Amino acid sequence: MDEVRVNGLRGVELAVFDLKQSSEFYRNVWGLEEANVDGDTAYLRGTGREHHILAIHQRPRAGLVAMSFSARDKRMVDALHAKVCGLGTKILSPPKALPGVAGGGYGFSLETPEGQIIAISADVEQHAEAILDRSRPQKLSHIVLNVEDIEKQNRFFCDVLGFRLSDATERMDFVRCSSDHHSVALARGHGAGLNHMAYEVPNFDGLMRGAGRMTQNGFNIEWGVGRHGPGDNIFTYFVEPNGFVTEYTTEVEQIDEATHMPGDGAYWAKKMPFPDRWGMATMTKRLREAMAGDIVNANNLRCEDIISRKMAS
């Protein structure tokens, strides 16, 4: 059998305080489209054919619920499960048929060493047609996690799930599971949590149209427009209504497995001391705080205040 590994990023699941408000934001402003609704969960698709790239669950506290990756087929799901069990990783649910409301398929879930949930699946329903609108996200491009122990998380993604290191800077490891330069990046120094998620739009014009739609709806660009070093992708960053950082990105470097050599921290520090190849984009303080999880945490405290006041009245 081929190497046992995941082969793509499907999507992300978030807990949000207000399902209606978040769903409206992600559909009408961010540019996703409803694929399904099931009770307190909404499944949202991009313009690509993946069943959904974002699931939002109404919960008392906002946060990252899970990340979802694809495997080539059922046999690969079972092989990954066997490998993961052999390495002592915590399994949350064994391989089984998945609910039709979420696109069905066959998969299992497990936990990273720092407690994030990962779902791995195959044979998930695809939409018959892509949507032709370059100003809207076609897929989830990458998730960046804040980590406490970068070596441990790197070993988990590479040794357990079959990711490969694409590049490393002094602060971050970029790992891939497809030809995209990175589907996951690990950022030191903030404690375990979600740093940001990035959605790919088809081209630069689409990225600017999306950014225009956001600014017209009152969401300032918090970093960008710029072009990253590792990954070479063009970016604009925003803070969405729950306090999560969300990015439009395009022109992500495609890796040639035969020739790619990862750059290390010293290489990138010398090649690109400024974190934007174009030398213009500066991150706002608000974005830095949001990437650290501070805005989601502050919102959670306010939300809990509201709940406790309601319970007391």
Ligand SMILES: [Fe+2]
């Ligand atoms: Fe990013």
